[in-house]
Amino acid sequence: MAHLDPFFKQVDSLQDSFIDRLREAVAIPSISSEDDRREDVIKMGHWLAAQIRALGGTVEIRELGQQPGHEHLVLPPVLLGRYGDDPKKKNVLIYGHYDVQPARKTDGWNTEPFELHVDEKGRMFGRGSTDDKGPVLGWLNAIEAHQKAGIELPVNLIMCFEGMEENGSEGLDDTIRAEAKKFFKDADVVCISDNYWLGTEKPCLTYGVRGCNYYSLEVSGPGADLHSGVYGGMTHEPMTDLIHLMNSFVDSRGKILIKGIDDLVAPLSKEEDALYPPIAFTMNDLHEGLGSETSIYDNKEDSLKHKMRYPSLSLHGIEGAFATPGAKTVIPAKVTGKFSIRTVPNMEIDDVTALVEKHVNEEFAKLKSKNKMKFKVMHVGKWWVEDPNHPNYTGAAKAVERVFGVKPDMTREGGSIPVTLTFQSELKKSVLLLPMGSSTDGAHSINEKLDKRNYIEGTKLLGAYLHYVAEELKQ
Amino acid sequence: MAHLDPFFKQVDSLQDSFIDRLREAVAIPSISSEDDRREDVIKMGHWLAAQIRALGGTVEIRELGQQPGHEHLVLPPVLLGRYGDDPKKKNVLIYGHYDVQPARKTDGWNTEPFELHVDEKGRMFGRGSTDDKGPVLGWLNAIEAHQKAGIELPVNLIMCFEGMEENGSEGLDDTIRAEAKKFFKDADVVCISDNYWLGTEKPCLTYGVRGCNYYSLEVSGPGADLHSGVYGGMTHEPMTDLIHLMNSFVDSRGKILIKGIDDLVAPLSKEEDALYPPIAFTMNDLHEGLGSETSIYDNKEDSLKHKMRYPSLSLHGIEGAFATPGAKTVIPAKVTGKFSIRTVPNMEIDDVTALVEKHVNEEFAKLKSKNKMKFKVMHVGKWWVEDPNHPNYTGAAKAVERVFGVKPDMTREGGSIPVTLTFQSELKKSVLLLPMGSSTDGAHSINEKLDKRNYIEGTKLLGAYLHYVAEELKQ
CATH class of the missing domain: 3.40.630.10 (Zn peptidases)
Incomplete structure (x- = not known):
């Protein structure tokens, strides 16, 4: 040429x-x-x-x-x-x-x-x-x-x-x-x-x-926010239940705990595996991007694979709970947790949602709570x-x-x-x-x-x- | 007279x-x-x-x-x-x-x-x-x-x-x-x-x-909020760690899971026990107050005892996470959980705090996270x-x-x-x-x-x- x-x-x-x-x-x-x-x-x-x-x-x-x-x-x-x-x-x-x-x-x-x-x-x-x-x-x-x-x-x-x-x-x-x-x-x-x-x-x-399945999880009980002094101990608290549910999704090292998710992930072929080592990227680059040394893996290849070809689950926050500075003694009546899963081949949107919904329902049933729980898909992208x-x-x-x-x-x-x-x-x-x-x-x-x-x-x-x-x- | x-x-x-x-x-x-x-x-x-x-x-x-x-x-x-x-x-x-x-x-x-x-x-x-x-x-x-x-x-x-x-x-x-x-x-x-x-x-x-010991628990890692698509899977996420910690405090029925707290509670004497049955209070009154039927106990006496003479622990909310309507794909960099314990005789303020702090440190150590955790007493009242x-x-x-x-x-x-x-x-x-x-x-x-x-x-x-x-x- x-x-x-x-x-x-x-x-x-x-x-x-x-x-x-x-x-x-x-x-x-x-x-x-x-x-x-x-x-x-x-x-x-x-x-x-x-x-x-x-x-x-x-x-x-x-x-x-x-x-x-x-x-x-x-x-x-x-x-x-x-x-x-x-x-x-x-x-x-x-x-x-x-x-x-x-x-x-x-x-x-x-x-x-x-x-x-x-x-x-x-x-x-x-x-x-x-x-x-x-x-x-x-x-x-x-x-x-x-x-x-x-x-x-x-x-x-x-x-x-x-x-x-x-x-x-x-x-x-x-x-x-x-x-x-x-x-x-x-x-x-x-x-x-x-x-x-x-x-x-x-x-x-x-x-x-990666794709993204974004979910919300609403737990509600009392008719209105309650004073924790007056009602604490007498009622199931939506926050307690929501935190239990949100705790069941992922561990501190990013492993998704929802049964069946891992089985959907395409296996890593030798050919694909070989693509990662040559990539110009160092742990220093990662730490610079994070602004911290809180990386889960100690090597570039695992880090990149978990950004590019494995799913991840993030807990974004809770709507309806006390979220501002200060100390408010409230039992929030209705709280909505937000979380999302970054999806990769071959995780089909609806298969993932079905597994998440099943997991959420099972975990909530275990709590034997009188609160109500609503699971919702907020948006999805393949x-x-x-x-x-x-x-x-x-x-x-x-x-x-x-x-x-x-x-x-x-x-x-x-x-x-x-x-x-x-x-x-x-x-x-x-x-x-x-x-x-x-x-x-x-x-x-x-x-x-x-x-x-x-x-x-x-x-x-x-x-x-x-x-x-x-x-x-x-x- | x-x-x-x-x-x-x-x-x-x-x-x-x-x-x-x-x-x-x-x-x-x-x-x-x-x-x-x-x-x-x-x-x-x-x-x-x-x-x-x-x-x-x-x-x-x-x-x-x-x-x-x-x-x-x-x-x-x-x-x-x-x-x-x-x-x-x-x-x-x-x-x-x-x-x-x-x-x-x-x-x-x-x-x-x-x-x-x-x-x-x-x-x-x-x-x-x-x-x-x-x-x-x-x-x-x-x-x-x-x-x-x-x-x-x-x-x-x-x-x-x-x-x-x-x-x-x-x-x-x-x-x-x-x-x-x-x-x-x-x-x-x-x-x-x-x-x-x-x-x-x-x-x-x-x-x-009851008294009130109000605590905050800050978990931080990344230098700034991150995009969950770009970094999800590569880094320890403060929200994941905080949710794990907050999940370890109390179960869905209000039982405090922090070791040693129950031992501080004064035993119920026969004399005190006799004070509850005559109290003019019904489960209907409770449900009306709650605006729901989410009471933990099915009888007045247990409900009242858990309001009046047993401790309770409420999770109030999280500062720094995504708390507004909508769907934001954020990994919050620093999140602060707020919770409080309603105290009763003979729970001394400092004894309770010592137990909570020990618990929090032990639970955080179990996570083996690279994030940082800060436990703080926000206010106490006996x-x-x-x-x-x-x-x-x-x-x-x-x-x-x-x-x-x-x-x-x-x-x-x-x-x-x-x-x-x-x-x-x-x-x-x-x-x-x-x-x-x-x-x-x-x-x-x-x-x-x-x-x-x-x-x-x-x-x-x-x-x-x-x-x-x-x-x-x-x-």
């Missing part, structure tokens, strides 16, 4: 204008979760459409109507774009989002969040720099550098850019479903650049995310996993080696990214997460940044990926 | 003016916990002092200075009063308070809270009617009726009326301590009318209250109990029989009333709780009321008590 070199050179020489492009994008405060920024989100969508058109692409601005439940707000459009239309070429569907998280200087930012600030270390601070304006513009940069290098794109691009990702992706799933056999029908693979490297040095390809040997991945891995000189880490995310699952299930095509930013970017935090190196080499990576994946798909 | 009859007759014929006296008192919104009502509390103190003086008593208005921690507020005074000064007579110290709980019509009151409203059933609604303006005025009514009946009081009265009871009794303990050997030095017995009958029909004498055969009680019991025609229930309160303990320990005299109101009065609730019957017959009771206790003390 010697013809990539002129492309890489163009990226290097265009880097200042690429940074200017990012600066323009960051300057539009497209915060999707704040009502009075909604016009800026829409403005950002139109700015992005104009950028694509200026590069010779076509864009359909798909309006989604009013926001359900917030009818005074118009949803920002989904951009359905194309670049290239050659029936002999493969089609790569790329997804990204042009909205951002809220940000105010007073939150603790060192610089104005909507003015891109590049420091002497090449860190480019600004809201949306890494999540997800940098990666989205990376695709446009790659097109421009191809044009200026006089190299044809080896694939057709189908684009899907939304403006509500940071606010529940309202309207997106419906659009994907509606367009699966229309606008997206020719897609051969899907590539999403909207997550992060595990560390700061080594790129990764992400081939899975895990997603891809075959890391699919051409979509082997192509991306070769592109990483070419640009960064190392084999990428093969990772899974602990937390859910629902859009991966929608694309996978509606299009039945391989979906790849190909991150541009690093673990230190602070995506939803103050002082969000994208390193210049990640932006520029990331632009090369996205371009190179298109070439390698085209090659792999041919074979 | 035939000479009581003219007194009783006077009470009956003065009842309208007694109700007017209560109406005047209720009209002063003496809310001690609201800054901008502080002047009304002070006004109420002066109104009460004027009432006592009008009856021929003397009052020293003891100023307490500024409120510690709220220096912009002046504390309402403690009234140190006297009625009668005959060295041949015994001296009865009476205590009450002239401040009230907050109340606003919009809280759900059916009538204006600071306008006494008497309905067709003789229920007198108004903030402070039962807690504690009615009982305090009961003493004044009794004096007035004696005067109008031409009967001398058989004892001297020493009065202690405070204006901060609903706001921590700020300054009261210091005053009692300072005056124990001065203003209060001649007191032979103490009588407090500031609690309630167990039901609505039968008066009671209260000879004990139980109080009197000999129910003391003349103070036998006198009061005879007064109840005379006025109501029944033997009183001998009860203990589940919740603490700290002033009883202060009087007992500083004066070394028998303290009696002689309630006027009934269980349905809703002291701290909306639509607080005092039944006319309780007010008028209660006035007779307070007067009769002085005669019978004088007799008993002679023997």
